[in-house]
Amino acid sequence: MKLLRVWPACLLLLTVVSCSKGPEPKDKALEAKVEKLLSQMTLEEKIGQMNQISSFGNIEDMSVIIKKGEIGSILNEVDPLRVNALQRVAVEESRLGIPLLIARDVIHGFKTIFPIPLGQAASFNPEVAEEGARVAAIEASSVGVRWTFAPMIDIARDPRWGRIAEGCGEDTYLTSVMGAAMVRGFQGDSLSDPTSIAACPKHFVGYGAAEGGRDYNSTFIPERLMRNVYLPPFEAAARAGAATYMTSFNDNDGIPSTGNAFILKEVLRKEWGFDGIVVTDWASATEMISHGFAADPKEAALRSVNAGVDMEMVSYSFVRNLPELIKEGKVKQSTIDDAVRNILRIKFRLGLFDNPYLDEKKPSVLYAESHLAAAKKAAVESAILLKNDNHTLPLTSKVKTVAIVGPLADAPYEQMGTWVFDGEKAHTQTPLHAIREMYGDRVQVIYEPGLAYSRDKNTTNIIKAAAAAARADVVLAFVGEESILSGEAHCLADLNLVGAQSELIAAVAKTGKPVVTVVMAGRPLTIGKEVDLSAAVLYNFHPGTMGGPAIADLLFGAAVPSGKTPVTFPKMVGQIPMYYAHNNTGRPAARTETLIDDIPVEAGQTSLGNTSFYLDAGFDPLFPFGYGLSYTTFEYSNIQLSSATLNKNDVLAVTFDLQNTGTYPATEIVQLYIQDKVGSVTRPVKELKRFTRVALEPGEKKAVTLELPVSELAFYNIDMIKTVEPGDFGLWVAGDSQTGEELVFKVID
Missing domain, CATH: 3.20.20.300 (Glycoside hydrolase, family 3, N-terminal domain)
Known part of the structure; x- marks a missing residue:
């Protein structure tokens, strides 16, 4: 068993206040230059x-x-x-x-x-x-x-x-x-x-x-x-x-x-x-x-x-x-x-006074190979596997023919996402291009987009996509949002898939072939219906220039998904705002909910229990914060706290074993959450305080240590003073914000 220690946060970029360099100290020589120049300036x-x-x-x-x-x-x-x-x-x-x-x-x-x-x-x-x-x-x-x-x-x-x-x-x-x-x-x-x-x-x-x-x-x-x-x-x-x-x-x-x-x-x-x-x-x-x-x-x-x-x-x-x-x-x-x-x-x-000009003869650094490699790595690590029934992914040698459908399969401009003034679609590699280029010798590709662009409501060509799906072993459906649909001034009241994309997925799913839905979007979408129709779902917040090769490697198993949701996915818009670190109400939702279709006729007004949830959506989101699957599975065990009682100057060490219990080498994003049970003001039900990426070979087990200074439990209290209040705390170490067994510790004065 290997030992992995996550050292105090500054070493692994996990803490950002106590260990970073802070505002630059005043340079006396520089300040003298500023004052000299300022003294020579007119008001204008x-x-x-x-x-x-x-x-x-x-x-x-x-x-x-x-x-x-x-x-x-x-x-x-x-x-x-x-x-x-x-x-x-x-x-x-x-x-x-x-x-x-x-x-x-x-x-x-x-x-x-x-x-x-x-x-x-x-x-x-x-x-x-x-x-x-x-x-x-x-x-x-x-x-x-x-x-x-x-x-x-x-x-x-x-x-x-x-x-x-x-x-x-x-x-x-x-x-x-x-x-x-x-x-x-x-x-x-x-x-x-x-x-x-x-x-x-x-x-x-x-x-x-x-x-x-x-x-x-x-x-x-x-x-x-x-x-x-x-x-x-x-x-x-x-x-x-x-x-x-x-x-x-x-x-x-x-x-x-x-x-x-x-x-x-x-x-x-x-x-x-x-x-x-x-x-x-x-x-x-x-x-x-x-x-x-x-x-x-x-x-x-x-x-x-x-x-x-x-x-x-x-x-x-x-x-x-x-x-x-x-x-x-x-x-x-x-x-x-x-x-x-x-x-x-x-x-x-910035050195502008000493070096104001560009070297116009310097070789171009644009699209350097190392830059493209870094962009691909980022796209791989950003992808989130939301569903993978029956080990549909990765695609194995049993898959001989794939049908590629959907408006985002070959949309180089759209996959770059919002706020791209200088990116060029000619340099963008799409999933269709990458699959053909990288895996075309392994599978036959049938391409029928079905829709011309994400907002397209013309369903005429969906029948062609469905026919392609019927001839294939697996359907890869690339859907989502065009880049113009997110970013500044591009807000939406409806977060369902736009255009006829939902109809497209329904049509190809009706063939009975497994559907892998690959989403490229600028926000979480309310895709519960599409998730239900899909055997697997891979979510990519617009992945950029190298999104195609990254997605291709993920689909075919050359890379393993490790991304986690950085924001809660609601089931429907009416749940918004919805986030994991909410405060409890005086009547928090019970884990057993009676939803609207299950309410007896003429039910008593208080018969549902009078707790805080939606009758039509329940309490939980579609996917919680910090959620993401892998092609393997991970097991957390032997979780221990360095002490059950700490003072405000202590550092809490959390140790545990993490094992890859599957067959693929993969990375788990370990997350540590805490809850301050009672405060002078109400506190969130959970708060993320640490995370780290742990890479494991199949069957490998590592001992991991996360260190959390008690000082980082501070918050602005009822007197608007930032302090750590003594009392009881809950702690969870898990792969997302909704799972894990609670441990408890106490902070004393």
């Missing part, structure tokens, strides 16, 4: 640094305002020749030679597209997140981009919200770990490395709780909930050294984030010591007018800057109104100076 030049524009027109048009020092940053310029030309104007033709900061949305890859962040989170592997961000940084920086607006680390518990695709799901701890890893990947070992780009955790803060799952909508998150659930990932990003932050579009409790001094000054600056750039989201300063929080652009600029915003994205209210606001005494000169200090500091840290 200072305000110019606070102005970010989107690239437009020709070089000559942009040069006019660059020469005047009226621009600090440019968005959406990815032509290296133009970047150098614009930078040359700023450095060599403006009065003070302050370089531009070139920015771009590089969310899950630049050219080599990795799985969407929600997919990366399904890997429960921070190395996947860090490597994906590193590849994105190397590729994007090669064309001049030195700032990206990622990671998105909003906690999202409503899959109707289109932007759930951009984040890491519903869990605070998982999002903290993965978000910090992305920051490290984007920024590398040093911001001054030419291959590093400044990360920008977003959206600060609470955007994932938008009412009704509708983008840009209001939120109402009380401070305690904000501090316990929504702020920790952003603090973890700060500890990881994030260079910039972006304010969110939403108002919370009536205060838009771009004008919220509490979160920007009190929390971000004072509590966390952040000294980088705070930038608005696209026009979010002037959108406070639509919110009804500012009367006009002048008041929007006033509220933004006084709240702690340093740079305005594209809406120009700063450059047009700050001179007058300063003259009127409504904005202090010192406020402007502090904002410009933050901007100059990041530009110095």
Whole structure:
């Protein structure tokens, strides 16, 4: 039996607060450069640094305002020749030679597209997140981009919200770990490395709780909930050294984030010591007018800057109104100076003053073999096996003919997912292409898509798909969402498969041949009916450039699924919001429920037990958080706690044996959950506190140790003080959030 010890979290990227490097310490020499340059700047030049524009027109048009020092940053310029030309104007033709900061949305890859962040989170592997961000940084920086607006680390518990695709799901701890890893990947070992780009955790803060799952909508998150659930990932990003932050579009409790001094000054600056750039989201300063929080652009600029915003994205209210606001005494000169200090500091840290230009003769790093290999690995580890009846997968040598159907089988653009400005479908390998290329000598492939695209309602060709299914040994049905159906402003009220995809699956299932449903989507979908019709279900949050080869290897057994759900899958939309870390009610649901079709006629009003569940959906989700199958099985045994009684300074060690009891080498994602039984405020029924990936050969057993400092049981209590409260705790070690035997321990003062 092998011994596997999961050391204190900083060594395996499992803790993100206590062991990460934190905000960069002040460099006295750098600060002296900032102060010297600041002392030479006119008010107009200072305000110019606070102005970010989107690239437009020709070089000559942009040069006019660059020469005047009226621009600090440019968005959406990815032509290296133009970047150098614009930078040359700023450095060599403006009065003070302050370089531009070139920015771009590089969310899950630049050219080599990795799985969407929600997919990366399904890997429960921070190395996947860090490597994906590193590849994105190397590729994007090669064309001049030195700032990206990622990671998105909003906690999202409503899959109707289109932007759930951009984040890491519903869990605070998982999002903290993965978000910090992305920051490290984007920024590398040093911001001054030419291959590093400044990360920008977003959206600060609470955007994932938008009412009704509708983008840009209001939120109402009380401070305690904000501090316990929504702020920790952003603090973890700060500890990881994030260079910039972006304010969110939403108002919370009536205060838009771009004008919220509490979160920007009190929390971000004072509590966390952040000294980088705070930038608005696209026009979010002037959108406070639509919110009804500012009367006009002048008041929007006033509220933004006084709240702690340093740079305005594209809406120009700063450059047009700050001179007058300063003259009127409504904005202090010192406020402007502090904002410009933050901007100059990041530009110095990025090395832009010393190395502003690109080497135009440098060989391309785009689509490097190592990048494609990393993207494939990420896609493999992100795939989630939700069902596998009768060992349908992997496909064995007994399978001679496969029918490939569905609109996502050969949709290179769609499988890249949302927020892919620079990915190219010509470089994307689809499942159809990969199966033919990699396994065409092993099986005969019959391809009849049945539907042209995911929203297609024309059922004419479904009969062809069914005929193909009848001739095959196994049906591979590729369904899901086009990329346009998730991401910003792409919210849904209905999470069923769109178009006639459900009819397609029903038609091929009617042939009696086993159906393997492969989903590619940007969110959890309500696919209970399709799961029932399928022998196996493999779920892939849009897998990116190398999704095809990854899925092919998984289907044919060259790789074994290990992904777990990073967000709860509801049975139906009416259950939303639905997440595992909920509080108990005073009448929690019983495990035996009487559902609507089983209620006797004229049943007594209280005969069902009066507990908290839906008559038509019950209590449980379709699939819980942390769920995912493998081609093998795992057995947890001999779970032991280092002590049943601990004080607040102790470290709890949890040891157990994990055995691969099947026939395939595979990886299990071990998850450790706790419950604080009684608190000064109600606490979640379970909270994820540790996870690790354990690889095992068939029959192999390993002794595993997870270590959890008692200090990480702290929360904001009834007095809004972060503390560990003494009392009883439950603990579970399992492969998902719903299983495992409970152990108990006590924390004493």
